[in-house]
Amino acid sequence: MKSVEVNFDGLVGPTHNYAGLSEGNVASLSNANESSNPKSAALQGLKKMKALHDMGLTQGIFAPQERPDIYTLKRLGFQGSDAQILAAAYKTSPTLLASCCSASTMWTANAATVSPSADTQNQKVHFTAANLANKFHRSLEPETTSNILSAIFNNDDYFQHHQHLNDNEHFGDEGAANHTRLCESYGDKGLEIFTYGRVAFNRNTPKPVKYPARQTLEASQAIARLHGVSAENAVFVQQNPDVIDQGVFHNDVIAVGNQNVLFYHEQAYLNTDSFKAEVSQKFSGNNLHFIEVSSEQVSIEDAVNTYLFNTQIITLADNSMAIIAPMHCRENTQVFDYLQSLIAANNPINHVEFFDVNESMKNGGGPACLRLRVALTEQELTAVNPNCLLTDSLYLKLVTWVNKHYRDTLTLKDLSDPQLLIESRTALDELTQLLSLGSVYRFQN
Numbered sequence: 189m190k191s192v193e194v195n196f197d198g199l200v201g202p203t204h205n206y207a208g209l210s211e212g213n214v215a216s217l218s219n220a221n222e223s224s225n226p227k228s229a230a231l232q233g234l235k236k237m238k239a240l241h242d243m244g245l246t247q248g249i250f251a252p253q254e255r256p257d258i259y260t261l262k263r264l265g266f267q268g269s270d271a272q273i274l275a276a277a278y279k280t281s282p283t284l285l286a287s288c289c290s291a292s293t294m295w296t297a298n299a300a301t302v303s304p305s306a307d308t309q310n311q312k313v314h315f316t317a318a319n320l321a322n323k324f325h326r327s328l329e330p331e332t333t334s335n336i337l338s339a340i341f342n343n344d345d346y347f348q349h350h351q352h353l354n355d356n357e358h359f360g361d362e363g364a365a366n367h368t369r370l371c372e373s374y375g376d377k378g379l380e381i382f383t384y385g386r387v388a389f390n391r392n393t394p395k396p397v398k399y400p401a402r403q404t405l406e407a408s409q410a411i412a413r414l415h416g417v418s419a420e421n422a423v424f425v426q427q428n429p430d431v432i433d434q435g436v437f438h439n440d441v442i443a444v445g446n447q448n449v450l451f452y453h454e455q456a457y458l459n460t461d462s463f464k465a466e467v468s469q470k471f472s473g474n475n476l477h478f479i480e481v482s483s484e485q486v487s488i489e490d491a492v493n494t495y496l497f498n499t500q501i502i503t504l505a506d507n508s509m510a511i512i513a514p515m516h517c518r519e520n521t522q523v524f525d526y527l528q529s530l531i532a533a534n535n536p537i538n539h540v541e542f543f544d545v546n547e548s549m550k551n552g553g554g555p556a557c558l559r560l561r562v563a564l565t566e567q568e569l570t571a572v573n574p575n576c577l578l579t580d581s582l583y584l585k586l587v588t589w590v591n592k593h594y595r596d597t598l599t600l601k602d603l604s605d606p607q608l609l610i611e612s613r614t615a616l617d618e619l620t621q622l623l624s625l626g627s628v629y630r631f632q633n
């Protein structure tokens with residue numbers, strides 16, 4: 189049966205801001221406290237979605253979450269009216285308030301891990317929301333993420349949803365940012381590659397020294413077990429701790445796969461040779477392409493600054509592949525030249541398109557961070573909530589919706605403005621109607 193890969197892009201929420209919350213993420217720290225432009229951020233994201241839709245891909249939309257997260261502030265002891273809670277939280281700790289206002293759910297590569305039905309024992313598509321336990325602001329996401337996943341993939345015959353892993357760093361799970369899948373075509377049984385940063389239950393194994401390793405082996409193994417992915421169809425590989433210490437906080441900052449292509453930096457993995465041997469042995473399709481980029485071609489620093497590997501590799505209707513890159517890759521001469529040589533060389537990638545997703549990049553999120561890939565058979569696709577799939581008319585409605593509700597500048601001080609809370613809830617309430625999501629947010633119950 190024909191299958192497609194659908195990208196579900198995170199719609200940027202109305203409180204998008206730069207708070208410097210992500211230690212180990214170079215862009216997040218270096219842009220801390222700058223003022224943001226939520227309206228442009230959301231429109232940039234929508235433009236990318238529309239462009240991929242126009243290229244013939246099926247494009248999905250993943251709703252943002254309710255922020256400010258008043259419930260978390262109440263749980264942490266703030267009391268009174270919403271306005272009093274926001275004011276007191278800002279006075280106590282602007283960083284705490286910013287954490288409860290982050291629009292970080294836009295990076296849907298961290299929303300969940302997805303195993304397509306071809307890979308799983310019961311032949312259903314499996315979803316596990318990521319617990320994102322390493323960062324407080326991101327640990328607020330999984331419950332609503334699960335609500336949204338259930339509202340999009342709402343059919344037990346085809347879709348199975350699992351509770352996020354235990355909220356503890358031993359099972360730190362960052363979702364699809366550390367998971368990629370190789371396959372011949374999307375409907376074939378694939379090889380799922382789980383990349384982890386450290387082993388939680390064994391202290392004597394390598395790990396980064398400067399920055400946190402967010403994903404553990406134990407979490408990756410639990411996901412594979414829950415999803416019913418067999419050992420022959422899974423590879424567990426450790427990320428090179430040295431590159432985590434240079435700002436590669438997720439594996440998708442340094443590697444990306446699509447079908448029979450794995451595009452990665454030579455320093456991405458800890459034991460590259462044994463990893464490649466295992467992948468070659470377990471990959472059941474033909475013509476596997478390892479596209480390995482050397483440090484001489486592109487340094488780790490340039491990879492982190494331009495997000496060369498946080499690109500999307502997509503398959504077009506004629507079966508050729510295109511690479512969807514951020515503008516930073518065009519502006520850096522060495523990376524731009526490398527990309528020209530990549531598309532000219534003998535491999536399936538023949539085109540490159542550059543996109544301005546700068547508002548997201550300034551928080552360390554490139555094109556690949558903004559999307560969650562879900563490979564679906566034609567039949568499964570008909571079971572997906574149709575209002576979460578982009579059409580020309582939905583695109584126009586969403587652009588109008590953003591222009592109506594979003595601010596074009598936001599500073600950390602603005603996060604304590606009670607009017608922002610009202611604006612966000614009004615916008616999200618309208619959005620749940622546009623996307624037919626039902627009541628996925630707490631304020632709606």
Ligand SMILES: NCCC[C@H](NC(=O)CCC(=O)O)C(=O)O
Nearest residue numbers: 206207208209210213216551557
């Ligand atoms: N996959 C890309 C994730 C980027 C995300 N950045 C942030 O949360 C930055 C938020 C801030 O600093 O305001 C992170 O590091 O998890």
